[in-house]
Amino acid sequence: MLLLDGKKLADELKSEIKTETESFMAAGGRKPHLAAILVGNDGGSLTYVGHKVKACEQVGFKSTLLHFEDSISEEQLLNEVKKLNDDEEVTGFIVQLPLPKHINADRVIMAIDPRKDVDGFHPVNVGKVTLGLPAYVSATPLGITKILERYGVETAGKHCVVIGRSNIVGRPMSILLSGQSATGNATVTVCHSRTKNLREITMQADIIIAALGKPEFLTADMVKEGVVIIDVGTTRVTDSTAKAGWRLKGDVKFEEVSKKCAAITPVPGGVGPMTVVSLLLNTLKAAKHEVQ
C-alpha cells in the first residue's frame, strides 16, 4: 500500500512556489497578496484560515486576515467584498465558508470579482472549469488532481466513483476527472445521499473520492482489492484521549480499508495540506494574470 503523503507533497510544492515567486518578483512582478474574510469564530474555520495565512508567509506572499463578528450584516459583508475587489494591492481573496445563516453565501460569492476569486467558487470560474477553459479551480479538487499527478495515479479509462456532490468538492471533482486532461479521461460515477446500492457501485471503483463528510463511512467490505482512495473527510470527533478533546476523522475507515488499497491518503496529512497549497497556486496565477 502506497501512502499518498499530502503533507510531504505540499511542502515540496511550497518550496517550488517560493522559488517561482522570487523569480517573478525579480523580474518586476508585484508581491502576491492573499486576503481572507472570516466571519465568526467557528473552530474549524479559524484553524483553516490560520493555515492559509501561515502558508502565505512560508512562500513569501503577503496576507491579510479580515475577521468580523457573527453579527456583521450581509450588506456590510458585501461592502467588504467590494473593497477587496477594488483594492489594487490585493491579488486575490477568499471568503471562508460557512457563513452565518442570516447571510446568503451565494450572493457573497457572486459579488467577488472572478479575476480575484482564487477559491474558484464564482459561477464564472465554475463555468470555465466545466468548459475546460483557463480558470481558478477550487482548492480541494485542484489539490486532489496534484496528488494524482505527482504520485502518477493513472485516471484515463478508469472508473472513478465520487461520493458526495457538494459545490466545493464532489461536483467539481467529477467534472475534472471526466474532462480531457492528464488527470481526467476517467469514467465517473457521482454518488450521494439518494444513491441506491452504493456498495455495488463502490465495489466497481478503481478510484474512490470520498467527500460526503461522514466519519469512517467507507468500510473494507465496500471496496475492491487494489483501489486508490482519496479521503476528503475532516470531521472533528470527540476523543478524550486527544489533547484537544477531539480528533480529525476522514470519511474512510483507514485501518481496515488501507489493507485493500493500492494507494490511499491519510487524515490528517492527506488532502488538507494540498488544499492550502492549491490556494497559493491560484494566488500566484492571479498575480501573473493568467486567468482573465
Ligand code: GUN
Ligand atoms: N470551507 C471549507 N472549505 C473551504 C474552502 O476551500 N474555501 C473556503 N473559502 N471556505 C471553505
